[in-house]
Amino acid sequence: MTSAYAGWQADAVTAEPQPTSPADDQPLPVPVLTDGVVTLRPHSLDDADAIVEQSSDPESLRWTTVPRPYSREDAVSYVERNLEDWAAPDGTRHWAVEWTDSLGRPRFGGSIDLRQGAAASVGELGFGLHPAARGHGIMSRAVRLVVDHAFSTPVWGVPVSRLHWRAVVGNWGSRRVAWATGFTFHGTIPESHPDPMGGPAALDTWTASITPGDSRSPRDPWLAAPSIEGERIRLRPWRLDDVDAIEPRDDDPTHWMPARSVLRPDTFPTWVHNRQERMAEGTGVDWCVADRESDRALGGVTVFSRGGAITDTAELGYQFFPSARGHGAAKEAARLAAGHALAPTSEGGMGVRRLVAETAADNEASNAVLRSVGFVEFGREHAVDRLADGSWGDGLHWELLP
Incomplete structure (x- = not known):
């Protein structure tokens, strides 16, 4: 209209x-x-x-x-x-x-x-x-x-x-x-x-x-994914042509994250649109993690909220293509994203007071990423993660303060 x-x-x-x-x-x-x-x-x-x-x-x-x-x-x-x-x-x-x-x-x-x-x-x-x-x-x-x-x-x-x-x-x-x-x-x-x-x-x-009683100014922030340069990677906004870099998974990603969040070529346009929606609603910022030299997508990192616009606390998440694992890209991306989230708004950051994360207890690679950034484990939930063989695994809760 x-x-x-x-x-x-x-x-x-x-x-x-x-x-x-x-x-x-x-x-x-x-x-x-x-x-x-x-x-x-x-x-x-x-x-x-x-x-x-x-x-x-x-x-x-x-x-x-x-x-x-x-x-x-x-x-x-x-x-x-x-x-x-x-x-x-x-x-x-x-x-x-x-x-x-x-x-x-x-x-x-x-x-x-x-x-x-x-x-x-x-x-x-x-x-x-x-x-x-x-x-x-x-x-x-x-x-x-x-x-x-x-x-x-x-x-x-x-x-x-x-x-x-x-x-x-x-x-x-x-x-x-x-x-x-x-x-x-x-x-x-x-x-x-x-x-x-x-x-x-x-x-x-x-x-x-x-309605008449509403403010004539934004109700929630419209977030953006600024480009952030690292030593070997950069965080930048996703582009539709990044679909060419998506690789088949060599594991069951739904063990680590919701199925709708997994990067797949056939759902990528919808996936990108949903991430744009989250930024417009103030509920998340999603970056493509790209190789600094080639600019090829290696995976993604996100700072998001499960309960409305980001204000005081946000959650960190990430996923990487098989060929990008084991080279330190996830640790560097998590460090850059966490730094931006915790930086004051006066310095261009998101002004988040507390950053949290959740992992499967047996996801050693993800747990190592969080420890490298300074996250501290503060809780364990028992039998919350359904495994491929039908059994249940534990989940860990992490937090990071400035």
């Missing part, structure tokens, strides 16, 4: 009601909203060329269902329809997003709209940004302006109690705007949107919402 591109930070809202429509010079009940940096105003026929540019852009085509090809006539019809909607009591409320570029020129930056949801007290938010306006924090400012306006004005005759956001899964720009403006993420709705590229299958969508 939305085709947003990154942007954040807005200030106070001011409104100037009833500007004049450039199309017919008749008053329209369109409030002009501004925070001093971004201005939301009625669309104008002067915006038509920029609307064509935005609607023909590859990112817009990828995430929205705009006409293809998109003509100037389409843009003119869009502007006229937007202005007409303001006259309808239950119509969609459209604004053009205007910003000032580095040369001090006012520019068309995109569009944002409020459409009525399941009731007049519920709205749905849609937005899209012109390519030239991306990367300047514009759309998050625009969203905050519209959200504050919706919750302070009876848009469709009654107070608005909730605004919904929805985007096709993979539209990270749109999701980051929703995150930056305080929306609560509710999950993924399977097969709920037509493919904008014309494919036969329906696509999944993300959904989130915001």
